[in-house]
Amino acid sequence: MTIELQRPVGDRIVIDDLERLSFRVDRRAYTDEDLAAQEMTRIFDRCWLYVGHESEVPGPGSYVARDVGGRPVVMARGSDGVVRVFANSCTHRGALICSQPSGQARSFRCPYHDWTFSNQGDLVGVPIPDGYGPGFRRADFGLAQHRSESYRGFVFATFDPEQPRTLPEYLAGATEYLDLIDDQSEVGMEVIQGAQLHGARANWKLMMENSVDIYHFRALHKRYVGYMESLGSVPPRRRGGFGCALGLGHGANELPPAAARPLAYWTPMFGAEVRPRIEATAARFVDRFGPERAERITGTNRAVLIFPNLMIIDAIAITIRKIDPVGAGQMAITSVALAPRDEDPDIRELRKSHYLTFLGPAGFATPDDIEIIESCQRGYLNRTVRYSDLSRGMNKEIPETTDELPAREFWRQWDRLMHDDDAHPDLARRAGMPGEEPR
């Protein structure tokens, strides 16, 4: 059996065997530099990619500069109030027109020859203009603007002019989860200043898998679980939870909180002082949304994977985690905290404190995730073991959170984009996949 499972099956990377209920991924997917290069063109050059949150460019003239899909971009709110995403490259000779990670600007000036662009992308200044003939038109040299759209404050861009889907179409079932997050404030959510910029010496897809893997939680994160129990976390007030496929590679886990949620789910670990405030918020959510949806918003944890490289984990705090490949064996991770803009200051402190307890390069959990995926990457050096297995839950109608359906949904989309000739395959599914249909 063992040897049979290791025998190569054609040249397929993803082996989705619905008869044997077996789902395997050839580990070359994590180690092969050619595949890593193909991912950039077949996935990152085509998909809608997360750029940032609207709250990061709160007012006219505010901007952030960052890399998206391996390309330097600027997300700027123009003086007209419109959020745009530009290529961070001068249309003259290519230098970065913005070298500050964030700030406030009416215009961006390229330091090379002082070409100047407005915060709406227009070329507004060219020194010594008589060097050009009558055919030179400034309008031809505005900043390259990427197609971008925002859904509930989350700004995405695509580098593919042929991308046939609008952002909501692309997000498919994941829109429901972004709704559940953005509905947490009537005045809007905001990114808290201070990003956790780190990485891992491992393939980027390992962090995507890890972020929707609840199976590892009790094993790898014993120290975190133990600490939370020592703080007085209590068993969830209800049972249940499930993993789901949301279409087009997106997936989610949803489960009752094991600890507490600063928005409106109080347990003793938050202390008696804030209890009335948190419970009053919970009551307001019931008034606004009715008991069922209120429970889903305030009393439920979720981890949402948005293909290809965005994770939003909404538990004891909300983190937005953007994961960027750097070749096959390294990734860059950008994590920020999202919170209601109108949050009570004491509860904001609780949120931040619990965020740091779990998350980030020095939390009580994330460093172990980093270490374990780096350990996987090292393990792949032994090519005798050819496949990784992601079959958990293929035998179930509704997979549980400890199953691997969201990761399979990710890999199925990866496989379609990497191997199908059709650049934008539809949701067409092979027949006979019980329990594996997107919701």
Add this chain to the structure above:
Amino acid sequence: MTIELTVDDAARVRLWHRVSQFLFREARLLDEWRLVEWYDEMLTGDIRYSVPATDVRGEPAGALGLIDDDAARLRQRVEQLLNGEVWCENPRSRTNRMISNVEILTDRGSHLDVAANMVVYRFGHGRSDAYVGKCRFELVVEGESFRIRRRVVVLDHETLYEHGKLSIIL
């Protein structure tokens, strides 16, 4: 040539020496993984240990950092590191802390504000990393020695992209 120190100068040099020795001892205890001794003997009961985020300068109010431990969470960090539950520090990494540029910024008698530069080399799990930062200590004077009440390490790195994690106490 003889060097004459005034009484004040001599007191300042002695204080600077004591502070430096204290910080060197701290570095040694951390390098030797004598974390309980460090926690019990060198910190106050209301210690706060912070490492701000690398993308913000200064300490803007309300910003999220990388570490912001009160005494209880720091104690927890120490216990986890020692009992082998920290998967990425088991086996324990080897560290070497270089403390320099020790400067007493203010002397308020019972409290000192101290600045120092720090490089922490970490080796383990087949890799080597260096953490480079500027430290600020608030020291409470306790007889001939001190206890640390506030311990802030401002990393100079733009990102921890190569390090991945910060699993040791800096």
